[in-house]
Amino acid sequence: xxxxxxxxxxxxxxxxxxxxxxxxxxxxxxxxxxxxxxxxxxxxxxxxxxxxxxxxxxxxxxxxxxxxxxxxxxxxxxxxxxxxxxxxxxxxxxxxx
Amino acid sequence: xxxxxxxxxxxxxxxxxxxxxxxxxxxxxxxxxxxxxxxxxxxxxxxxxxxxxxxxxxxxxxxxxxxxxxxxxxxxxxxxxxxxxxxxxxxxxxxxxxxxxxxxxxxxxxxxxxxxxxxxxxxxxxxxxxxxxxxxxxxxxxxxxxxxxxxxxxxxxxxxxxxxxxxxxxxxxxxxxxxxxxxxxxxxxxxxxxxxxxxxxxxxxxxxxxxxxxxxxxxxxxxxxxxxxxxxxxxxxxxxxxxxxxxxxxxxxxxxxxxxxxxxxxxxxxxxxxxxxxxxxxxxxxxxxxxxxxxxxxxxxxxxxxxxxxxxxxxxxxxxxxxxxxxxxxxxxxxxxxxxxxxxxxxxxxxxxxxxxxxxxxxxxxxxxxxxxxxxxxxxxxxxxxxxxxxxxxxxxxxxxxxxxxxxxxxxxxxxxxxxxxxxxxxxxxxxxxxxxxxxxxxxxxxxxxxxxxxxxxxxxxxxxxxxxxxxxxxxxxxxxxxxxxxxxxxxxxxxxxxxxxxxxxxxxxxxxxxxxxxxxxxxxxxxxxxxxxxxxxxxxxxxxxxxxxxxxxxxxxxxxxxxxxxxxx
Numbered sequence: 001x002x003x004x005x006x007x008x009x010x011x012x013x014x015x016x017x018x019x020x021x022x023x024x025x026x027x028x029x030x031x032x033x034x035x036x037x038x039x040x041x042x043x044x045x046x047x048x049x050x051x052x053x054x055x056x057x058x059x060x061x062x063x064x065x066x067x068x069x070x071x072x073x074x075x076x077x078x079x080x081x082x083x084x085x086x087x088x089x090x091x092x093x094x095x096x097x
Numbered sequence: 098x099x100x101x102x103x104x105x106x107x108x109x110x111x112x113x114x115x116x117x118x119x120x121x122x123x124x125x126x127x128x129x130x131x132x133x134x135x136x137x138x139x140x141x142x143x144x145x146x147x148x149x150x151x152x153x154x155x156x157x158x159x160x161x162x163x164x165x166x167x168x169x170x171x172x173x174x175x176x177x178x179x180x181x182x183x184x185x186x187x188x189x190x191x192x193x194x195x196x197x198x199x200x201x202x203x204x205x206x207x208x209x210x211x212x213x214x215x216x217x218x219x220x221x222x223x224x225x226x227x228x229x230x231x232x233x234x235x236x237x238x239x240x241x242x243x244x245x246x247x248x249x250x251x252x253x254x255x256x257x258x259x260x261x262x263x264x265x266x267x268x269x270x271x272x273x274x275x276x277x278x279x280x281x282x283x284x285x286x287x288x289x290x291x292x293x294x295x296x297x298x299x300x301x302x303x304x305x306x307x308x309x310x311x312x313x314x315x316x317x318x319x320x321x322x323x324x325x326x327x328x329x330x331x332x333x334x335x336x337x338x339x340x341x342x343x344x345x346x347x348x349x350x351x352x353x354x355x356x357x358x359x360x361x362x363x364x365x366x367x368x369x370x371x372x373x374x375x376x377x378x379x380x381x382x383x384x385x386x387x388x389x390x391x392x393x394x395x396x397x398x399x400x401x402x403x404x405x406x407x408x409x410x411x412x413x414x415x416x417x418x419x420x421x422x423x424x425x426x427x428x429x430x431x432x433x434x435x436x437x438x439x440x441x442x443x444x445x446x447x448x449x450x451x452x453x454x455x456x457x458x459x460x461x462x463x464x465x466x467x468x469x470x471x472x473x474x475x476x477x478x479x480x481x482x483x484x485x486x487x488x489x490x491x492x493x494x495x496x497x498x499x500x501x502x503x504x505x506x507x508x509x510x511x512x513x514x515x516x517x518x519x520x521x522x523x524x525x526x527x528x529x530x531x532x533x534x535x536x537x538x539x540x541x542x543x544x545x546x547x548x549x550x551x552x553x554x555x556x557x558x559x560x561x562x563x564x565x566x567x568x569x570x571x572x573x574x575x576x577x578x579x580x581x582x583x584x585x586x587x588x589x590x591x592x593x594x595x596x597x598x599x600x601x602x603x604x605x606x607x608x609x610x611x612x613x614x615x616x617x618x619x620x621x622x623x624x625x626x627x628x629x630x631x632x633x634x635x636x637x638x639x640x641x642x643x644x645x646x647x648x649x650x651x652x653x654x655x656x657x658x659x660x661x662x663x664x665x666x667x
Binding site (some may be wrong): 025042043044045046047048050058059060061062063064065066068072073074075076077078079080081082 | 158413417517621655
């Protein structure tokens with residue numbers, strides 16, 4: 001399954017993409033869709049996380065802990081829920097887990 | 098003229114501020130160190146200007162209280178005011194997002210390209226001339242911690258102007274991208290060992306052991322330095338130099354009488370006992386300088402190092418899952434760590450939270466279950482000699498209370514707590530001079546806050562005893578103090594004085610000759626029952642009266658429950 005964490009009503013799902021939460025540490029890709037409201041978009045935007053940007057997942061934590069992503073020279077830590085709303089097209093040719 | 102220092106969080110605004118004004122404000126390596134604005138004076142040529150250090154903000158549409166303050170400051174400006182926009186050269190793209198928003202406000206701007214030295218290590222080259230041409234405002238490369246370029250920055254403040262740069266708001270990131278493409282060149286390079294360590298600190302397999310080791314070492318080092326300073330510096334000075342002097346003064350004053358007891362205190366077997374004499378010049382000086390200062394110094398040395406290195410945001414990531422159970426997120430570890438030094442800066446740091454719920458939870462569990470360094474130093478001194486396991490009971494109890502209160506609040510308070518979202522800065526080797534300066538700021542602040550209140554506390558203790566207030570109140574409060582908590586009636590005196598200074602309050606327990614069980618109960622109760630007056634006023638300001646009132650009820654009820662239980666169990 002390459003869908004969001006909760007799996008219900010994932011309108012933001014884009015074919016061939018997986019969420020940041022599902023990515024493995026070290027993988028990178030391009031953000032194709034952020035499935036969130038205006039507030040979330042604005043918040044993510046402040047650290048340069050928006051559609052079209054290339055991001056690398058630095059680490060995740062156990063028990064649905066926060067996800068650390070790198071965009072250009074900025075590292076941002078975000079909650080698992082937020083990370084599940086950000087869909088990424090992986091750079092390498094391994095689009096499913 | 099007014100000059101505002103504005104920029105993203107953690108780009109070094111406070112360091113620039115200290116450089117330009119010669120003032121001393123705390124700067125660290127994480128976003129949200131500055132939650133309040135600070136004003137200072139500086140000279141530009143012949144003109145005097147007011148420089149304002151504004152809390153960092155990523156955008157002009159604020160998302161938390163600290164950012165709101167920043168945007169308010171921008172609105173209050175008048176014509177002729179200048180904004181020094183501090184940007185992180187190693188993060189040009191993100192920084193320029195705010196720069197473009199500032200340019201749109203049609204204010205006079207100078208851009209300071211900070212961390213210029215770091216760009217070289219990171220293989221980044223920026224054409225500052227070209228950037229200046231594009232933006233239409235002066236752009237000056239600087240390195241604030243070493244001071245390089247700061248003089249030129251000041252010279253160019255007079256060239257500040259509002260830019261003619263135009264763009265559509267929706268296209269802002271696109272514009273930023275275009276500008277960065279034109280002025281910046283990034284060469285490929287390998288990870289440095291510092292970056293590898295940084296990554297290891299946030300991966301669960303390596304990050305958890307690192308966190309455990311860091312915390313363990315922190316406690317060990319603080320204990321080692323604190324004890325060492327007390328044993329080899331504090332006590333020798335007081336016992337060998339100060340005590341004989343005080344004894345002479347005592348005999349000059351006739352060894353007794355009201356004034357004598359106020360200044361020197363009671364002689365114990367004809368000698369000065371800095372723990373029990375309770376005179377202004379004996380116990381009043383020994384508590385802040387001899388007993389507490391060594392630990393305060395050791396604590397802030399270690400904390401400042403971790404702050405400047407950039408470890409705290411990483412610790413926040415590692416503890417995020419736990420903090421969510423308390424209705425907070427990982428960054429709540431920052432106010433708690435600051436609170437272990439002094440609850441006042443801890444309470445101020447709760448401003449980084451977005452919601453009132455988080456601020457209430459964090460401020461309440463902070464003031465109940467996070468003992469400040471002064472209180473800890475006294476508790477360690479008093480209980481430590483009976484064995485480590487009793488200290489473990491005190492710390493363990495407070496930790497359990499901290500967790501339980503958070504869990505209960507999270508369960509019963511309406512609303513949800515937002516997820517963590519924060520920038521994790523690169524590790525930076527602390528610059529020793531700024532570390533020393535920060536340590537000095539904090540020590541000076543401690544001395545200024547602590548000494549007057551300790552002296553006042555000692556004075557109040559003497560007055561309370563002289564006029565029999567403690568005996569009087571003791572009778573009234575006996576049902577609670579004696580029956581519930583199992584303490585002698587006189588212990589109520591410590592609770593009264595604890596509102597002024599908790600370290601003095603612990604000192605008041607010494608002459609009572611309590612059993613170790615009573616000492617443990619009293620220490621926990623003193624930590625929990627109510628904040629000292631400095632913390633209390635800060636809390637009222639931060640939470641408002643209504644929430645402070647609720648918080649106070651929680652404090653008193655939980656103290657009675659926990660103190661009562663300890664009395665039954667131990």
